[in-house]
Amino acid sequence: MAVTLPAVVEELLSDMAAAVRETARIPDEHLLSLKFIFGSSAIQALDLVDRRSITLVSSPSGRRVYQVLGSSGKTYTCLASCHYCSCPAFAFSVLRKSDSLLCKHLLAIYLSQVMGTCQQLSVSDKQLTDILLTEEEQERKGTD
Template identity: 70%
Template sequence: MTATLPTVLEEILGEIAATCGEASQVPDELLLALKFIFGPSAVQALDLVDRRSVTRISSPSGRTVYQVRGSSGKAYVCFASCHYCSCPAFAFSVLRKSDSLLCKHLLATYLSLAMGLCQDLSMSNEQLSGLLLAEEDQEQV
């Protein structure tokens, strides 16, 4: 099962991908659209993208997760396939209050993918499992 993003965000990400392929700069109208939809978290997400904070981690089994190093230096695990982030803001603002579509880490993940700015890292299946288990343990604390 593949989760889908709101159509307007998919359109914006598609336009960003198309323009970043041609130029290394995102047009102002697309930046304004992101700011309009996501508010202050759009600026924070773009800052994470600028700092190359998103890493795509893949394993031989074909699993892919994204690790985003937040502005505080803490790393969060994001699953782009199901729109999930392990950060507290996602749990509170997106899941509990439903006042935001995405957290800044997940938005940075989608923007990095659209702009081709993800760092790539390969891990063994066991290492990836260990990373996810460690993340789960941190969430339960």
């Protein structure tokens, strides 16, 4: 079962993608809607997109993860298929407090898809496994 975003967010992203295809830009009213839904995270996510900080890492087996170079210089691993990010803001604001739909890193992934600015990196299955294992080890060190 696929995890989906709330319908209003799905529709906004779809409308933004259509606008980018037609005019190569996102209309101001869509940006205002984005800010209304996501608050300051929208601006931070757009900054990450402008800095081309999002990379889709894929392997021959079809596995896909995103890596987002955060504003702090740390790289976060994200799974867009289930709306997961390894950042502390996701754990706190999205999972624990439930006061946000997404962290800025996940939002940046969706916006980079809309705008066609996502970097692409193909790696072997072993390299992708190593990326995920390294991320898990870093998370465990942070919680020990």
